[in-house]
Amino acid sequence: MTQHKTKETYSIGELAKEFDITPRSIRFYEEQDLLSPERTGQTRIYCNKDRVRLKLILRGKRLGFSLAEIKNLFELYDSNPNSMLQLETMLQMTEQKRAILRQQLDDIQMLMAELDEVENRCRDELAELQKGN
Amino acid sequence: MTQHKTKETYSIGELAKEFDITPRSIRFYEEQDLLSPERTGQTRIYCNKDRVRLKLILRGKRLGFSLAEIKNLFELYDSNPNSMLQLETMLQMTEQKRAILRQQLDDIQMLMAELDEVENRCRDELAELQKGN
DNA sequence: GTAAAGATTAACGTTAACGTTAGGGTTAGG
DNA sequence: CCTAACCCTAACGTTAACGTTAATCTTTAC
Numbered sequence: 001m002t003q004h005k006t007k008e009t010y011s012i013g014e015l016a017k018e019f020d021i022t023p024r025s026i027r028f029y030e031e032q033d034l035l036s037p038e039r040t041g042q043t044r045i046y047c048n049k050d051r052v053r054l055k056l057i058l059r060g061k062r063l064g065f066s067l068a069e070i071k072n073l074f075e076l077y078d079s080n081p082n083s084m085l086q087l088e089t090m091l092q093m094t095e096q097k098r099a100i101l102r103q104q105l106d107d108i109q110m111l112m113a114e115l116d117e118v119e120n121r122c123r124d125e126l127a128e129l130q131k132g133n
Numbered sequence: 134m135t136q137h138k139t140k141e142t143y144s145i146g147e148l149a150k151e152f153d154i155t156p157r158s159i160r161f162y163e164e165q166d167l168l169s170p171e172r173t174g175q176t177r178i179y180c181n182k183d184r185v186r187l188k189l190i191l192r193g194k195r196l197g198f199s200l201a202e203i204k205n206l207f208e209l210y211d212s213n214p215n216s217m218l219q220l221e222t223m224l225q226m227t228e229q230k231r232a233i234l235r236q237q238l239d240d241i242q243m244l245m246a247e248l249d250e251v252e253n254r255c256r257d258e259l260a261e262l263q264k265g266n
Numbered sequence: 267g268t269a270a271a272g273a274t275t276a277a278c279g280t281t282a283a284c285g286t287t288a289g290g291g292t293t294a295g296g
Numbered sequence: 297c298c299t300a301a302c303c304c305t306a307a308c309g310t311t312a313a314c315g316t317t318a319a320t321c322t323t324t325a326c
Binding site: 144145146156160174175176177 | 302304
């Protein structure tokens, strides 16, 4: 149970470096209500929860979600809803996201197959060239 | 071998409707050198090859590629290069794309897992509510 | 104590990917 | 003949997601 390497707090610069983005981006995400770090005076202090959030934001972006959609997912995840209506709305939303993800999986497989083709053509031609030597 | 349903040519409006985008978008892709349909007078005439290209553009977009990157992939696919340098550059590029796709696959799996969690929490709470009735 | 490194707000600039509007040409139907 | 449904070019407008610049404030190193 050695609490290893999980620092308690981070500066904006540290997070920026860790995730290879600019401080400006991190501040922008806060402007859009995706983060809300503590402060000491003016300076922002990020805790582990903030860091995880940031990681999720970046993952969402890589998947082509807009910041607005990511915020949406956060609210969905954070809310501890009580009405059946809310719960069912939530299930609908997760199903929507899931459909998009499935589509992306299909797309990726097709694209990978096409890359294979290109690569094979390449390797064949390279082999031809080397025979010529 | 019944040549079924593969029409020979398409108008811009037909393609727009089929892929659920606007004619403006299709013209824009042409501006960016991603398409180059024939013309009769001013009017654009799209053949099957053009239609396939358009499909590929949209797939790329769903995967978060920019139009510039998609154009890049097209050139990569279309070119029939002869120098070893070109061939090796090409292999490097396909490997880059592949890395991005692998990252996306990881991202998707993690996100799916998180969606599962949310859904389970939802279903549990729904069950609780229904017991109360 | 002072200089460099990193923090802040505020505000204007930029790029991609179209949307929108204006103005005009062509063909099919009633 | 004329109107509706298409097509076209040209050009300006829009949105998201930051980049950039300026002007200032703190903190850390020597």
